Amino acid sequence: MRYQDQLFEQRENALLDAARQLFAEQPWDRVTIAEVAIAAGIGKGTVYKHFPSKEALYARLVLDLSQANLVELRDLHAASPAQDAMRRVIRRAFEQMMANPIQAQLCLHCDRPEFQERLEAPYRQQFIDMEHQYQLFFGDMLSVTLNNQVLSQTDCQNLLWGVEACVNGVMARIASGGFSHWAEPIALDDYFARVTDFIIAGLRAQATALLTHPLSHE
Incomplete structure (x- = not known):
């Protein structure tokens, strides 16, 4: 260099x-x-x-962390027993967010349409590329979880939307400071466990339905 x-x-x-x-x-x-x-x-x-802008600085921070997190999650998935790999990855993803609540806030900020519209084109493309990497990783995880049964790309995308909604909800909860202000606070570790159970159960049930009745979602 x-x-x-x-x-x-x-x-x-x-x-x-x-x-x-x-x-x-x-x-x-x-x-x-x-x-x-x-x-x-x-x-x-x-x-x-x-x-070139504060938005570009925010974007770089989020993109760098997202890439580092993805590398760690891929390594964890590869090193985990097949029957438990996705569960470990989801829990670790929540722990990654919890380790850096400020970054969770930045991630939510950078995902806003108005932010993306102000962002320079090269950074917008990097976010698209990063999203594609996570989609491919999700597809690989889903295949392992379903014992290598194959779903269509459309079905995988539909399942990913549900997972994304759950993950974004957890991110928003972490960014807002957890449950300490609730009348009956919930330990975040318990919250992570319940949401992980919900995601895994939902994925398996929906995937089974799609494999059994492939036309039912159209």
Whole structure:
């Protein structure tokens, strides 16, 4: 790698690290590009050579974490017994969110249509590519869970929508701070377990129905 490329990468990583640190100390949506530049020891004008907007900075943080999480989940799935692989992956996905509630908030923010509309085209494409990677991974997990029985791409997509709704609900709950404000608080670990059970049971039941009556969903 050329020296100039190494320097560019070092500056970019410094900016990302500075943003993460600032977001942990104060509301992330109030942190300015100038504050990120100062914390990273980099001129404000230089920041825009790396991130043309605050939206681009948010997007990069979310995309980087999503990619790292996907790698971990794939490794976990490959190392788990087939009968328990999806359950372990879902629980670990919830734990990943819980480990970084601020990132959960950012993920929800970046998924909003108005945010995507303001985002530069290359970043929008990266989100599409990331979604495709998660879809492929879900298809692989579903095949293992169903003992290698094959569903159509349309059926897999329909099942994924249900899983996505559950996962987004968990993400929103984590982003909002859990259940501590409820009259009868629920331990998040118990909540994760119940939602995981619900997802697994729903997937198996719906997949069995689709395999038995392939035309019933049309």
